[in-house]
Amino acid sequence: MAENFRCGYIALIGRPNAGKSTLLNRLVGEKLAITSPKPQTTRHRLLGVLNLANAQLLFLDTPGILTPHGPLNESLVQAAIAALTEADVVVWLVEPRAPTPRDQVLLPYLSALEAPLIIGINKIDTLAKPPLLPLIAAYHDLFPDSPVVPLSALAGDGLPALVGEIVQRLPLSPPFFPEEQLTDQTERFLVAEIIRERLFHHTGEEIPYAIAVAVEEFDESRRPDMVRVRAVIYVEKDSQKGIVIGKGGKLLKQVGLEAREEAERLLQSRVFLDLWVKVWKNWRKDPRALRELGYQA
Numbered sequence: 001m002a003e004n005f006r007c008g009y010i011a012l013i014g015r016p017n018a019g020k021s022t023l024l025n026r027l028v029g030e031k032l033a034i035t036s037p038k039p040q041t042t043r044h045r046l047l048g049v050l051n052l053a054n055a056q057l058l059f060l061d062t063p064g065i066l067t068p069h070g071p072l073n074e075s076l077v078q079a080a081i082a083a084l085t086e087a088d089v090v091v092w093l094v095e096p097r098a099p100t101p102r103d104q105v106l107l108p109y110l111s112a113l114e115a116p117l118i119i120g121i122n123k124i125d126t127l128a129k130p131p132l133l134p135l136i137a138a139y140h141d142l143f144p145d146s147p148v149v150p151l152s153a154l155a156g157d158g159l160p161a162l163v164g165e166i167v168q169r170l171p172l173s174p175p176f177f178p179e180e181q182l183t184d185q186t187e188r189f190l191v192a193e194i195i196r197e198r199l200f201h202h203t204g205e206e207i208p209y210a211i212a213v214a215v216e217e218f219d220e221s222r223r224p225d226m227v228r229v230r231a232v233i234y235v236e237k238d239s240q241k242g243i244v245i246g247k248g249g250k251l252l253k254q255v256g257l258e259a260r261e262e263a264e265r266l267l268q269s270r271v272f273l274d275l276w277v278k279v280w281k282n283w284r285k286d287p288r289a290l291r292e293l294g295y296q297a
Protein backbone atom coordinates (compact mmCIF):
# COMPACT_ATOMS: atom_id res chain seq x y z
CA MET A 1 0.00 0.00 0.00
CA ALA A 2 1.33 3.39 -0.91
CA GLU A 3 2.60 5.21 2.13
CA ASN A 4 0.71 8.35 1.30
CA PHE A 5 -2.64 6.61 1.39
CA ARG A 6 -5.34 8.51 3.26
CA CYS A 7 -8.40 7.25 5.06
CA GLY A 8 -10.96 8.74 7.39
CA TYR A 9 -14.52 9.55 8.26
CA ILE A 10 -16.49 12.30 6.61
CA ALA A 11 -19.68 13.74 8.04
CA LEU A 12 -22.02 15.28 5.55
CA ILE A 13 -24.29 17.85 7.13
CA GLY A 14 -26.83 20.29 5.84
CA ARG A 15 -30.47 21.22 5.97
CA PRO A 16 -33.06 18.85 4.57
CA ASN A 17 -33.19 19.12 0.80
CA ALA A 18 -29.69 20.49 0.49
CA GLY A 19 -28.88 17.45 -1.60
CA LYS A 20 -26.94 15.25 0.82
CA SER A 21 -28.44 11.98 -0.35
CA THR A 22 -28.04 12.93 -3.97
CA LEU A 23 -24.42 13.82 -3.37
CA LEU A 24 -23.70 10.63 -1.50
CA ASN A 25 -25.33 8.48 -4.12
CA ARG A 26 -23.43 10.31 -6.81
CA LEU A 27 -20.11 10.02 -5.00
CA VAL A 28 -20.26 6.42 -3.98
CA GLY A 29 -22.49 5.36 -6.85
CA GLU A 30 -22.48 1.66 -7.42
CA LYS A 31 -20.08 1.24 -4.56
CA LEU A 32 -22.68 2.32 -2.06
CA ALA A 33 -21.99 0.07 0.84
CA ILE A 34 -22.56 -0.52 4.47
CA THR A 35 -20.62 -2.29 7.14
CA SER A 36 -22.06 -3.78 10.25
CA PRO A 37 -23.10 -0.92 12.44
CA LYS A 38 -21.91 -0.71 16.00
CA PRO A 39 -24.43 -0.83 18.80
CA GLN A 40 -24.68 1.52 21.76
CA THR A 41 -23.60 5.03 22.22
CA THR A 42 -22.88 6.68 18.95
CA ARG A 43 -24.41 4.14 16.61
CA HIS A 44 -22.37 5.50 13.80
CA ARG A 45 -22.88 3.77 10.58
CA LEU A 46 -21.02 3.93 7.41
CA LEU A 47 -23.42 5.15 4.87
CA GLY A 48 -21.12 5.01 1.94
CA VAL A 49 -17.58 4.18 1.07
CA LEU A 50 -15.61 5.63 -1.77
CA ASN A 51 -12.49 3.66 -2.62
CA LEU A 52 -9.91 5.58 -4.62
CA ALA A 53 -6.41 4.63 -5.68
CA ASN A 54 -4.93 6.80 -2.95
CA ALA A 55 -7.69 7.07 -0.38
CA GLN A 56 -10.67 5.47 1.24
CA LEU A 57 -13.48 7.87 2.11
CA LEU A 58 -15.89 6.70 4.77
CA PHE A 59 -19.08 8.69 4.81
CA LEU A 60 -20.79 8.65 8.17
CA ASP A 61 -24.42 8.45 8.88
CA THR A 62 -24.75 10.47 12.03
CA PRO A 63 -28.40 10.44 13.05
CA GLY A 64 -29.78 13.89 13.47
CA ILE A 65 -26.87 15.43 11.67
CA LEU A 66 -27.05 14.04 8.26
CA THR A 67 -30.54 15.44 8.01
CA PRO A 68 -31.28 17.86 10.80
CA HIS A 69 -34.97 18.47 10.55
CA GLY A 70 -36.62 21.68 11.57
CA PRO A 71 -35.01 24.18 13.87
CA LEU A 72 -32.22 22.52 15.73
CA ASN A 73 -33.04 22.16 19.37
CA GLU A 74 -30.39 22.10 22.01
CA SER A 75 -30.28 18.37 22.61
CA LEU A 76 -30.20 17.64 18.93
CA VAL A 77 -27.36 20.05 18.55
CA GLN A 78 -25.51 18.39 21.41
CA ALA A 79 -25.99 14.97 19.88
CA ALA A 80 -24.95 16.32 16.52
CA ILE A 81 -21.83 17.91 17.86
CA ALA A 82 -20.84 14.81 19.78
CA ALA A 83 -21.08 12.78 16.63
CA LEU A 84 -19.33 15.40 14.54
CA THR A 85 -16.29 15.16 16.73
CA GLU A 86 -15.74 11.68 15.37
CA ALA A 87 -15.42 12.90 11.83
CA ASP A 88 -12.07 13.71 10.30
CA VAL A 89 -13.65 16.07 7.83
CA VAL A 90 -17.01 17.78 7.85
CA VAL A 91 -18.74 18.81 4.66
CA TRP A 92 -21.47 21.40 5.02
CA LEU A 93 -23.75 21.25 2.03
CA VAL A 94 -25.84 24.35 1.35
CA GLU A 95 -28.41 25.58 -1.11
CA PRO A 96 -27.16 28.04 -3.73
CA ARG A 97 -28.27 31.08 -1.80
CA ALA A 98 -26.87 33.32 0.89
CA PRO A 99 -26.90 31.91 4.43
CA THR A 100 -30.30 32.32 6.03
CA PRO A 101 -30.96 33.07 9.71
CA ARG A 102 -31.57 29.36 10.22
CA ASP A 103 -28.14 28.61 8.88
CA GLN A 104 -26.75 31.20 11.27
CA VAL A 105 -27.86 29.01 14.17
CA LEU A 106 -25.37 26.41 13.02
CA LEU A 107 -22.45 28.75 12.73
CA PRO A 108 -21.16 28.70 16.32
CA TYR A 109 -21.20 24.94 16.25
CA LEU A 110 -19.48 24.76 12.94
CA SER A 111 -16.79 27.14 14.06
CA ALA A 112 -16.22 25.05 17.18
CA LEU A 113 -15.49 21.95 15.13
CA GLU A 114 -12.06 20.49 15.45
CA ALA A 115 -12.32 18.75 12.14
CA PRO A 116 -11.67 20.79 9.03
CA LEU A 117 -14.80 22.12 7.39
CA ILE A 118 -15.51 22.18 3.69
CA ILE A 119 -18.45 24.12 2.35
CA GLY A 120 -20.20 22.73 -0.68
CA ILE A 121 -22.57 25.05 -2.50
CA ASN A 122 -24.87 22.61 -4.22
CA LYS A 123 -27.29 22.92 -7.14
CA ILE A 124 -25.19 25.36 -9.11
CA ASP A 125 -26.87 23.97 -12.21
CA THR A 126 -29.82 26.14 -11.20
CA LEU A 127 -27.70 29.26 -11.11
CA ALA A 128 -25.99 31.50 -13.63
CA LYS A 129 -22.33 32.31 -13.07
CA PRO A 130 -22.66 35.96 -12.01
CA PRO A 131 -24.69 35.35 -8.82
CA LEU A 132 -22.45 32.43 -7.92
CA LEU A 133 -19.37 34.53 -7.29
CA PRO A 134 -20.79 36.71 -4.49
CA LEU A 135 -22.26 33.57 -3.00
CA ILE A 136 -18.88 31.91 -2.80
CA ALA A 137 -17.54 35.10 -1.26
CA ALA A 138 -20.33 35.18 1.34
CA TYR A 139 -19.55 31.66 2.52
CA HIS A 140 -15.87 32.32 2.35
CA ASP A 141 -16.39 35.28 4.69
CA LEU A 142 -18.11 33.03 7.20
CA PHE A 143 -15.27 30.52 7.24
CA PRO A 144 -12.13 32.02 5.74
CA ASP A 145 -10.14 28.85 6.38
CA SER A 146 -12.57 26.57 4.62
CA PRO A 147 -12.61 25.86 0.94
CA VAL A 148 -15.89 26.70 -0.74
CA VAL A 149 -16.68 24.27 -3.54
CA PRO A 150 -19.48 25.04 -5.97
CA LEU A 151 -21.02 21.83 -7.22
CA SER A 152 -24.01 20.09 -8.63
CA ALA A 153 -24.71 16.75 -7.03
CA LEU A 154 -27.30 16.12 -9.68
CA ALA A 155 -25.21 16.94 -12.72
CA GLY A 156 -21.96 15.76 -11.20
CA ASP A 157 -20.17 19.08 -11.61
CA GLY A 158 -17.55 19.99 -9.05
CA LEU A 159 -17.43 16.56 -7.48
CA PRO A 160 -13.78 15.84 -8.29
CA ALA A 161 -12.91 19.18 -6.70
CA LEU A 162 -14.91 18.31 -3.61
CA VAL A 163 -13.32 14.88 -3.34
CA GLY A 164 -9.91 16.45 -3.79
CA GLU A 165 -10.52 18.88 -0.93
CA ILE A 166 -11.75 16.05 1.28
CA VAL A 167 -8.85 13.70 0.51
CA GLN A 168 -6.13 16.24 1.26
CA ARG A 169 -7.67 16.78 4.70
CA LEU A 170 -7.91 13.11 5.63
CA PRO A 171 -5.29 11.60 7.89
CA LEU A 172 -2.55 9.49 6.43
CA SER A 173 -3.69 5.98 7.13
CA PRO A 174 -4.08 2.65 5.42
CA PRO A 175 -7.66 1.79 4.50
CA PHE A 176 -9.79 0.72 7.45
CA PHE A 177 -11.74 -1.77 5.41
CA PRO A 178 -10.78 -4.18 2.70
CA GLU A 179 -12.66 -3.21 -0.43
CA GLU A 180 -14.42 -6.53 -0.74
CA GLN A 181 -15.74 -6.37 2.81
CA LEU A 182 -17.96 -3.52 1.82
CA THR A 183 -20.05 -5.17 -0.78
CA ASP A 184 -22.80 -7.05 1.00
CA GLN A 185 -26.15 -5.88 2.25
CA THR A 186 -26.29 -2.73 0.32
CA GLU A 187 -29.71 -1.71 -0.82
CA ARG A 188 -31.57 -3.83 1.63
CA PHE A 189 -29.73 -2.31 4.52
CA LEU A 190 -30.05 1.18 3.16
CA VAL A 191 -33.79 0.84 2.97
CA ALA A 192 -33.78 -0.15 6.65
CA GLU A 193 -31.72 2.95 7.31
CA ILE A 194 -34.17 5.11 5.44
CA ILE A 195 -37.03 3.80 7.53
CA ARG A 196 -35.07 4.32 10.71
CA GLU A 197 -34.20 7.84 9.69
CA ARG A 198 -37.82 8.71 8.97
CA LEU A 199 -38.75 7.29 12.38
CA PHE A 200 -36.11 9.47 14.01
CA HIS A 201 -37.67 12.41 12.33
CA HIS A 202 -41.21 11.68 13.49
CA THR A 203 -40.74 10.34 17.00
CA GLY A 204 -39.65 12.10 20.14
CA GLU A 205 -36.28 11.99 21.77
CA GLU A 206 -36.55 8.79 23.76
CA ILE A 207 -37.89 6.48 21.14
CA PRO A 208 -35.27 6.55 18.40
CA TYR A 209 -32.68 4.64 20.34
CA ALA A 210 -35.15 1.90 21.15
CA ILE A 211 -35.82 1.33 17.47
CA ALA A 212 -34.25 -1.18 15.15
CA VAL A 213 -35.41 -1.87 11.64
CA ALA A 214 -35.00 -5.20 9.90
CA VAL A 215 -35.83 -5.67 6.26
CA GLU A 216 -37.19 -9.19 6.15
CA GLU A 217 -38.12 -9.30 2.52
CA PHE A 218 -36.53 -7.52 -0.40
CA ASP A 219 -37.99 -8.97 -3.52
CA GLU A 220 -37.29 -7.69 -7.00
CA SER A 221 -38.45 -10.80 -8.77
CA ARG A 222 -42.22 -10.60 -8.58
CA ARG A 223 -42.59 -7.60 -10.81
CA PRO A 224 -39.97 -6.03 -13.03
CA ASP A 225 -41.07 -2.50 -12.18
CA MET A 226 -41.34 -2.81 -8.44
CA VAL A 227 -39.32 -3.80 -5.41
CA ARG A 228 -41.33 -5.35 -2.66
CA VAL A 229 -39.99 -4.60 0.80
CA ARG A 230 -41.31 -5.92 4.05
CA ALA A 231 -39.69 -4.37 7.09
CA VAL A 232 -40.17 -4.86 10.77
CA ILE A 233 -39.67 -2.02 13.19
CA TYR A 234 -38.58 -3.43 16.53
CA VAL A 235 -39.22 -1.52 19.72
CA GLU A 236 -38.46 -2.49 23.29
CA LYS A 237 -41.81 -1.93 24.97
CA ASP A 238 -45.52 -2.01 24.23
CA SER A 239 -45.77 1.69 25.00
CA GLN A 240 -43.23 2.44 22.29
CA LYS A 241 -45.17 0.39 19.82
CA GLY A 242 -48.14 2.68 20.35
CA ILE A 243 -46.00 5.73 19.80
CA VAL A 244 -44.49 4.40 16.60
CA ILE A 245 -47.87 3.47 15.20
CA GLY A 246 -49.42 6.74 16.27
CA LYS A 247 -53.04 7.75 16.62
CA GLY A 248 -55.09 5.76 14.17
CA GLY A 249 -51.87 4.52 12.59
CA LYS A 250 -51.08 8.01 11.40
CA LEU A 251 -47.43 8.18 12.31
CA LEU A 252 -46.56 4.82 10.83
CA LYS A 253 -48.43 5.70 7.68
CA GLN A 254 -46.51 8.93 7.29
CA VAL A 255 -43.21 7.21 7.95
CA GLY A 256 -44.10 4.59 5.38
CA LEU A 257 -45.01 7.20 2.83
CA GLU A 258 -41.82 9.19 3.23
CA ALA A 259 -39.61 6.13 3.46
CA ARG A 260 -41.16 4.70 0.33
CA GLU A 261 -40.52 7.90 -1.60
CA GLU A 262 -36.92 8.01 -0.49
CA ALA A 263 -36.44 4.30 -1.16
CA GLU A 264 -37.83 4.81 -4.63
CA ARG A 265 -35.31 7.54 -5.24
CA LEU A 266 -32.49 5.38 -3.95
CA LEU A 267 -33.49 2.26 -5.84
CA GLN A 268 -34.65 4.08 -8.94
CA SER A 269 -37.73 1.92 -8.96
CA ARG A 270 -41.21 1.83 -7.62
CA VAL A 271 -41.31 0.36 -4.13
CA PHE A 272 -44.05 -1.44 -2.31
CA LEU A 273 -43.29 -0.94 1.35
CA ASP A 274 -44.95 -3.06 3.97
CA LEU A 275 -44.18 -1.91 7.51
CA TRP A 276 -44.76 -3.83 10.72
CA VAL A 277 -44.09 -2.90 14.31
CA LYS A 278 -43.10 -5.56 16.81
CA VAL A 279 -42.00 -5.54 20.40
CA TRP A 280 -38.76 -7.35 21.17
CA LYS A 281 -38.39 -6.85 24.90
CA ASN A 282 -35.08 -5.18 25.69
CA TRP A 283 -33.55 -6.07 22.35
CA ARG A 284 -30.67 -3.74 23.02
CA LYS A 285 -29.51 -6.03 25.83
CA ASP A 286 -30.19 -9.25 23.99
CA PRO A 287 -27.13 -10.63 22.17
CA ARG A 288 -29.29 -12.65 19.84
CA ALA A 289 -31.30 -9.59 18.89
CA LEU A 290 -28.18 -7.55 18.33
CA ARG A 291 -26.84 -10.24 16.06
CA GLU A 292 -30.03 -10.73 14.12
CA LEU A 293 -30.62 -7.04 13.74
CA GLY A 294 -27.12 -6.58 12.40
CA TYR A 295 -25.65 -4.70 15.32
CA GLN A 296 -22.96 -7.24 15.92
CA ALA A 297 -20.80 -9.16 13.55
Ligand code: GDP
Pocket residue numbers: 014015016017018019020021022023067122123124125126151152153154155
Ligand atom coordinates in the same frame (compact mmCIF):
# COMPACT_ATOMS: atom_id res chain seq x y z
P1 GDP B 1 -31.20 15.83 1.37
O1 GDP B 1 -32.46 16.04 2.12
O2 GDP B 1 -30.16 16.81 1.79
O3 GDP B 1 -30.71 14.42 1.41
O4 GDP B 1 -31.51 16.21 -0.15
P2 GDP B 1 -31.79 15.25 -1.40
O5 GDP B 1 -30.54 14.64 -1.87
O6 GDP B 1 -32.91 14.37 -1.07
O7 GDP B 1 -32.22 16.33 -2.50
C1 GDP B 1 -33.32 17.17 -2.32
C2 GDP B 1 -33.82 17.62 -3.67
O8 GDP B 1 -32.85 18.44 -4.30
C3 GDP B 1 -34.08 16.47 -4.63
O9 GDP B 1 -35.23 16.75 -5.36
C4 GDP B 1 -32.86 16.46 -5.52
O10 GDP B 1 -33.10 15.95 -6.80
C5 GDP B 1 -32.53 17.93 -5.58
N1 GDP B 1 -31.11 18.15 -5.85
C6 GDP B 1 -30.06 17.62 -5.19
N2 GDP B 1 -28.91 18.03 -5.73
C7 GDP B 1 -29.23 18.85 -6.76
C8 GDP B 1 -28.45 19.59 -7.72
O11 GDP B 1 -27.23 19.59 -7.76
N3 GDP B 1 -29.18 20.32 -8.61
C9 GDP B 1 -30.52 20.37 -8.63
N4 GDP B 1 -31.12 21.11 -9.55
N5 GDP B 1 -31.26 19.68 -7.74
C10 GDP B 1 -30.63 18.92 -6.83
Ligand code: MG
Pocket residue numbers: 020021022067
Ligand atom coordinates in the same frame (compact mmCIF):
# COMPACT_ATOMS: atom_id res chain seq x y z
MG1 MG C 1 -31.56 12.81 2.42
